Every structure is written in C-alpha cells, then in structure tokens.
Amino acid sequence: MRQLFILVTVAFWLAVLGLAASHSWLPAEPEVALRPPTDPRKSLAAVARHDTAEDCWMAINGEVYDLSRYLPDHPSKPEVIVAWCGREATQAYLTKAKGRAHSARADRMLAEYRIATLQTP
Numbered sequence: 001m002r003q004l005f006i007l008v009t010v011a012f013w014l015a016v017l018g019l020a021a022s023h024s025w026l027p028a029e030p031e032v033a034l035r036p037p038t039d040p041r042k043s044l045a046a047v048a049r050h051d052t053a054e055d056c057w058m059a060i061n062g063e064v065y066d067l068s069r070y071l072p073d074h075p076s077k078p079e080v081i082v083a084w085c086g087r088e089a090t091q092a093y094l095t096k097a098k099g100r101a102h103s104a105r106a107d108r109m110l111a112e113y114r115i116a117t118l119q120t121p
Contacts (some may be wrong), residue, residue: 041119044088051086053078057115058089064116070109088118 042057042064050057056068058081067085071078084092093110094101102110 040116042116043119047088047118048086053082053085056082056085058084058087058093059118060088060090060093060110062118062120063114064118065110065113066115067113070113 042059044059047057047059047064050066050068053071054068056071057064057066059065067081071081074081096102
C-alpha cells in the first residue's frame with residue numbers, strides 16, 4: 001500500500017510539473033489588433049479640406065484614408081487619384097478604370113492608410 005501511495009504521489013507531482021513546463025513550450029497566443037475605444041471620426045467637411053496631392057484624404061466605404069504618401073507609388077498617374085482627393089470616393093474605388101474592382105491586395109494596402117471613420121450626419 002505504501003508503494004502505491006508513493007507511486008501516485010510521484011505521478012501527481014510529475015503531472016503538475018509537466019503542465020507548468022508545457023506553458024513555456026506552447027506558442028504564445030496571437031495579439032488581436034483592436035481599434036482603440038475612441039475611434040476617431042471625421043466629417044465629410046473635414047475630408048474636403050484635404051483635397052490636394054500633398055494632402056489627400058478620401059472617404060471610401062465609410063472610412064477615411066490619408067493617401068498623400070501613397071500617391072507617388074500608385075501604378076497609374078497621380079492625377080487619377082488627385083481628382084478624388086477631399087471627396088467621397090467609394091464608387092471610384094470600387095469601379096476604378098473600365099469598371100473593374102481593385103484587387104484584394106489593394107484593399108489590404110488601403111487599410112494601412114486608414115485614419116478615421118466617416119462621421120454620418
């Protein structure tokens with residue numbers, strides 16, 4: 001009986017130590033990127049004040065983007081985008097040239113330039 005008690009006690013402590021050690025072996029949980037609780041909101045009037053190539057904001061799908069840094073890198077002429085600076089440009093973004101939608105890659109890139117949510121009236 002004594003040997004059984006010792007065996008069970010040793011097995012218990014090995015299990016406890018194994019669980020404690022496994023915490024360091026497991027991969028860390030990924031951090032979830034959340035919007036801050038005070039998500040900034042911009043009105044369309046505020047967007048309209050940024051209507052030049054050097055200071056280009058657009059409202060697309062209810063979000064506000066500052067595309068000033070992106071203009072020189074855009075595959076087409078910057079004038080294509082500059083025409084939409086300071087405006088609500090959802091339809092232009094969704095149909096681009098010849099009615100085709102932007103790619104999923106473009107959507108991911110656009111997210112990098114998000115600065116606010118468009119304030120609804």
